Amino acid sequence: MPIVVSDIMKLLCSVSQESKMKAAVKHSGRGALVTGAVAFVGGLMGGPPGLAVGGAVGGLLGAWMTSGQLKPVPQILMELPPAEQQKLFNEVTAIIRHLDWTDAVQLTTLVMGSEALKHQLMAMLVNYITKELQAEIQYGD
Template sequence: SERPKPRTCTRMPVMVDDIMKLLCSVSEQRKMKAAVKHSGKGALVTGAVAFVGAGGAVGGLLGAWMTSGEFKSVPQIIMELPPAEQQKLFHEATAIVRHLDWTDAVQLTALVMGSEALQQQLLAMLVGYVTKELRAEVQYGD
């Protein structure tokens, strides 16, 4: 008898989207914003993003935002990330929530919002990603 394929194979694009929505919800609840500390870093990121193949348009967009030194909401940053970067975040977040049984973003978000420990783990992962990968500073609140 054939075994059914694991759901991760067939649901991968949907799951990435669900995880991005979850990360947006968690970061939105904490009112997370990010900004680059030094304007010179924007050019570095633009080059690095374009170099890894994410494309000049996204690199230019990220670079322009970063050189402006303005704070931008983390949920907005997450949704504007190129697919390769979303994939990175997806893998890191999935490692944190892999023990949960969920079918869609709404259910996943409800499960995580019910657990302060899971929220803290996801927030720590997000802060690490934003500071390390995007070389940005994270702030909470208004």
């Protein structure tokens, strides 16, 4: 039976949901832009002292903006563009290629019954989220 991307995404959602994975996605580019813009405006309005004040205020505002916003990992996975879902699909199929299943429910049952497979998928998912999405993982409520 051909493996469907949506089945793999459902599987990853189940695995990440079981451990209550959340990811803090940072917006460092936006924070840097705000910091620079506020410093620039401060410099225009107040000269060198305005630049210093604008830089300090912009830095604080930028830091506040880049603090992580926690999102459940299943939500993040379902919002990924198709190309990113395909990347995950390829990595997961390499791990589960030896399993025999007919639908997403059976696949999820097989994986959830195997601690080894769950750990492999979790490790792959954590690696993807931290490297590709540059987010921090948190577990629990």
